[in-house]
Amino acid sequence: MDFIAPLIFVILAAIVVAGGLAVVLLPRITGSALSMGLSFLGMAGLFALLGAETIAFFQVLIYVGAITVLILYGVMLTGVAPAGADRRLFFQKQAGWALVPLKFVGVVATVFALSFQSNVVQQPGGDLEPLANAVFRDYAFPFEVASVLLLAAMIGAIALVKRGDD
């Protein structure tokens, strides 16, 4: 049965990579946003494979269910790119092509330089209670600060959106 986990890893990784490629390569930006959802879903699968079931379904709930829809709505506000937008983006594109290999090398080097080894990958009782204890006992203050961050995001969005006429 030992071949199953690597096989599933390959399938999930393929989904993540395919989603990522589609984000970059699809002609319409809405399509890109949707492909990102696919990529997030593959990522959730990878979390589940690592034994972090709670994180995996948080990933699905937040990223697939909420962030993707948010980005989709954001994208739909922008409308179709005007003609000639490609030319204006020319230098950005070249810079992008130059930076991508650099970043790729950086990530690969980091992965090989650090060793991601931990003794306990899968907790016997699931990762829900360890996670809960970590958030609510050990890191209670960061948790409270997170709510201020969320509040700032919410008020910022409302302030930006609110029309001045009423």
Added chain:
Amino acid sequence: MPDYNLSYFYVFVFFAVGAFVVGALMTVSRIIAPRRPTPEKLRPYESGEEPIGQAWGRYPIHFYVFALLFVVFDVEVIFLFPWAVIFASLGWYGIVEMGVFIAILVVGLVYAWKKDALSWY
């Protein structure tokens, strides 16, 4: 009680089965259903009117506001799941902790309410 790996193998299989069932239904339908496309049939349906332009365009911003409010509340809600499991052992400490967290977000909700961002026009 099946173990962790087997459980998520089930989940994986069920996802695959879902996709497979849809694929199978479409394939069967493709084999037995007739296909006689005409230009009128392939036009987007707009109650008989001639469609003007494509539907892909710009859309009002209030959808975005609600999506953003939702993201904020969704993040709040995912913290509630682990909290609800251990809050009994946390006692009053847990109540105060979550109370502060929710109170800060309720400030945001009240702000949105007062600014009329919760109304749909």
Added chain:
Amino acid sequence: MSPPGVLVPGPFGIDPLVWVVLRLLIAVLLVVGLIFNGALLQILMERKLQAWAQDRVGPYHVGPWGLLQTFADALKLIGKEDVRSRFTDAAFFLTAPAITFTPMVAAWVVIPFAPGVQGIDINIGLLYLSSLGAMGVLGIVIAGWASNNKYSLIGGLRSAGQLISYEVPQILSLVTVVLLAGSLQLTKIATAQPGLQLNLFILPAAFLTYFIAALAETNRTPFDLPEAESELVAGYLTEYSGMRWGTFLALTEYGNVTIVSSIMTTLWLGGWNGPLVDQAPILGVLWFTLKVYVIIVAFMWIRLTLPRFRIDQLMNFCWKVLIPLTLTNLFVTATLKVALPAPWDLIAIGILNWGLVAAFIVLIPRLQRRRLERLRERLRTERERTLAPTA
């Protein structure tokens, strides 16, 4: 991959290694069978119920008493031409039904029909179900967008707005139950309600809010705005036809109704618990199914009774009524649970919850009437102001 727990001998002395595979196969076949049969049965049930309520006969031509009507409809859908308009985005248009259908199928894997009769019993079962519910939204937005039809796009956007909004009160109501059960594992939540100590009696307000949110999440009347035919033809489904439409609407919608009814049964009605279950555990399946169908009939009844919401009413109701109500309920329940010792906390929570239900029933119409009066008042003063110079 062989820690203890994987290889358990099956019933009738089946070899453990065979049983691992066989069990999965049985689970898959059962679920696929249940989804198809459930959709066929529930559509017929809904049509018959509607017919009775409206003093009609309903389907009666195909088979005895019209029993084979939906079966014939399904065959027709498969044999129907699948029209895809010229402007659609092929890849996304074709995958959208699969994106809503697949999470629905996957949700079945954790439904506890009876002790032991459950695909898997993961200890985050409730979180799993919630996140699968959230995935369905994506399929609907994709369908609306990929159709490249104005009705579809507006329908898809509206539908997504509705689904994401109602997800918040839905999950808040679920968490309220978790407070009492202390676990996200579905079997533990079901067994935490022995005898008549059902969560329905202790947490009726959470049940009410979840029920309303579930109606919205499954696009049932009075929240079936995405399919508001008077405004948007068929919403995000406008460009879909044939079996693609069948998968989307019939299978996914009715499958989702069954899922949310099962969640309600497990969380509030004690799951499989019922008379004689201790002697014959398999009887649990019967009780579970009966309870699920009681809720499904309630869904149908509501569809018969209530008119459809307007989009602004729908969003207002969610953000200004349901979310404050569920948040209050959640927080007060948690406080009472910590504040009072063992039997008194449940009693206090019960009293408070029934109070909330009563307040909901009494105050909502009153608030609505006050709002209407204020609106009329404003209209009147505005009319007087505009008429004043000419008079």
